[in-house]
Amino acid sequence: MKAKTGKTEDAKARAAAAGGADDLEKIARERGIRYFLISYVDLFGGLRAKLVPAAAIGEMQKAGAGFAGFATWLDMSPADPDLFAVPDPSSLIQLPWKREVGWLAADLFMDGRLVEQAPRAVLKKQVADAAALGYAMKTGVECEYFLVTPDGSAISDAADIAAKPCYDQSALMRRYDVISEICDAMLELGWGAYQNDHEDANGQFEMNWSYDDALTTADRHAFFKFMVKSIAEKHALRATFMPKPFPHLTGSGCHAHVSLWAKGANAFLDAKGELGLSPLAYAFLGGVLANAEALCALTNPTVNSYKRINAPVTLSGATWSPNSVTYTGNNRTHMVRIPEPGRFELRLADGAANPYLLQAAVLAAGLDGIENGRDPGKRLDINMYTEAHKAKGARRLPLNLLDALRALEKSKVLATRLGAPFLSSYLKLKQAEWNDYARHLSQWEREHTLDI
Numbered sequence: 001m002k003a004k005t006g007k008t009e010d011a012k013a014r015a016a017a018a019g020g021a022d023d024l025e026k027i028a029r030e031r032g033i034r035y036f037l038i039s040y041v042d043l044f045g046g047l048r049a050k051l052v053p054a055a056a057i058g059e060m061q062k063a064g065a066g067f068a069g070f071a072t073w074l075d076m077s078p079a080d081p082d083l084f085a086v087p088d089p090s091s092l093i094q095l096p097w098k099r100e101v102g103w104l105a106a107d108l109f110m111d112g113r114l115v116e117q118a119p120r121a122v123l124k125k126q127v128a129d130a131a132a133l134g135y136a137m138k139t140g141v142e143c144e145y146f147l148v149t150p151d152g153s154a155i156s157d158a159a160d161i162a163a164k165p166c167y168d169q170s171a172l173m174r175r176y177d178v179i180s181e182i183c184d185a186m187l188e189l190g191w192g193a194y195q196n197d198h199e200d201a202n203g204q205f206e207m208n209w210s211y212d213d214a215l216t217t218a219d220r221h222a223f224f225k226f227m228v229k230s231i232a233e234k235h236a237l238r239a240t241f242m243p244k245p246f247p248h249l250t251g252s253g254c255h256a257h258v259s260l261w262a263k264g265a266n267a268f269l270d271a272k273g274e275l276g277l278s279p280l281a282y283a284f285l286g287g288v289l290a291n292a293e294a295l296c297a298l299t300n301p302t303v304n305s306y307k308r309i310n311a312p313v314t315l316s317g318a319t320w321s322p323n324s325v326t327y328t329g330n331n332r333t334h335m336v337r338i339p340e341p342g343r344f345e346l347r348l349a350d351g352a353a354n355p356y357l358l359q360a361a362v363l364a365a366g367l368d369g370i371e372n373g374r375d376p377g378k379r380l381d382i383n384m385y386t387e388a389h390k391a392k393g394a395r396r397l398p399l400n401l402l403d404a405l406r407a408l409e410k411s412k413v414l415a416t417r418l419g420a421p422f423l424s425s426y427l428k429l430k431q432a433e434w435n436d437y438a439r440h441l442s443q444w445e446r447e448h449t450l451d452i
């Protein structure tokens, strides 16, 4: 198949890259790469790819790999022309557990035009909007996940039964072979991996690597999920990032640590500011708080997500997830924590968050805060799990996906910043998903209604 000729600035940049230092055919020869995965993340967070032999990568780098867009979650029609995924050579990652394969994040084009609703494009638009104001967002994510049995029904380690299993050394070391293989991979890739632990739920783990610019972190986040699942499978296990796979256990969050940089310096850092944050940081935070309900449709994008936030107390004694639109200092019971000067931690997102849409949503809300001088109000230094009654007027997070989608639908801020093509596609597909769920007849309904 033949690609259409791109007419955008991106197309020109791609053409320049294809003939320059990022010649993938040459890189394949130098590094012994036999195949490339040309991949993209769709609106539901699914990683889609074509496996392309190195002999064909030269043409694919220019023209892109062809897909039928309707076959993935992108809000396209079966009658649409070919969708072309054009790889970004700067995203190349050689699979540490299968070195003959190179992974590439791609940008999507149709009829020579950028597909604006594609998650990576949505994030790149926010990054460009921030750059126009002189800022770059840096971010790090903490991806929690469970290692479960291959059928997904139970945690994989029958001995992992402690009521407070967080940091359990023995349970961590029983999974040493998997954890160390993933950590070694991150070290080899130069991500600055620095710690791994058993988390607060039985069977749950977290691995941390260094923060970076928003697009790099989003690409790595997408790859991390693929890598963890792939290496777990190698060890006859299954890894899941599902937000709340077991009702009585703590769910899997995806906390994001956020700062904005200008001219190579952290513009959130202010030694004289409250908790070491600058007025710019508080305005950004004000935007995140002001748009929180709508953000949830992106940071907590599944039916299951709402069983993690607003959850009742778990076996370990705390859910570690937020239930209110509030912020605080170094205290883990609110939606936003300021752990130290120069950054804040958004504790809202969960394991189902789309790596690109998560960062795009945070950046869009933050830029709204800056441009409109949004005031985050006073921080709350209370235990939100036991003293919520003291937080007079604090807004509750949406109780389900439908409430969050309705908040997103009403959000003029996010519609303007994320773009109408994205918002209408996302809402259409997600509302259809909610309707599909609502038609599902649950055991709970049967038990509570059969004899009514």
Ligand SMILES: [Mg+2]
Pocket: 142, 144, 199, 206
């Ligand atoms: Mg954690």
